[in-house]
Amino acid sequence: MKQIPVQVDGFENQTIEVHYPGMFSDRQLLVNGKPAPKGEKRGEMRLVRDDGREVVARWKRSFGGHILDVDGQTYQIGQTFTWYEWVLIFIPFALAISGVMGWIFAGVAVGIGYAAFNSQRSQPQKILLWAGGLLLALALNIVVGVGLAAALS
Numbered sequence: 001m002k003q004i005p006v007q008v009d010g011f012e013n014q015t016i017e018v019h020y021p022g023m024f025s026d027r028q029l030l031v032n033g034k035p036a037p038k039g040e041k042r043g044e045m046r047l048v049r050d051d052g053r054e055v056v057a058r059w060k061r062s063f064g065g066h067i068l069d070v071d072g073q074t075y076q077i078g079q080t081f082t083w084y085e086w087v088l089i090f091i092p093f094a095l096a097i098s099g100v101m102g103w104i105f106a107g108v109a110v111g112i113g114y115a116a117f118n119s120q121r122s123q124p125q126k127i128l129l130w131a132g133g134l135l136l137a138l139a140l141n142i143v144v145g146v147g148l149a150a151a152l153s
Contacts, residue, residue, distance in 0.1 A: 109137035
């Protein structure tokens with residue numbers, strides 16, 4: 001569970017945060033600790049500035065991170081991944097050569113890598129977490145593969 005504060009122009013006297021409840025839950029915009037009210041259109045949120053003016057906020061699509069658009073002003077949430085972090089995150093898909101089981105374990109390893117590189121840890125800690133996820137997926141792939149082969153023969 002992670003909360004990232006966002007400094008939004010016009011909301012200096014309010015607390016704006018992005019809440020990430022977990023790996024399988026979507027992000028949520030919090031205003032003063034409460035979820036932002038929904039707007040008129042799908043994907044919109046209504047925010048009231050310090051001066052009382054109501055503005056619309058929405059999430060913009062971005063491959064490398066999350067972007068919040070508030071009344072035409074964009075805010076990058078968290079850090080974006082570097083090119084080598086993207087390469088490291090997707091390396092586990094090499095396990096896919098072993099079939100469906102490899103795809104499953106690769107997906108788990110990619111999820112671990114994504115969570116590791118998206119965390120607030122130091123770069124060496126992120127790489128160690130990524131490597132641990134990759135080694136775990138590789139070991140599980142081998143153990144389950146050998147076990148299935150032995151059971152079927």
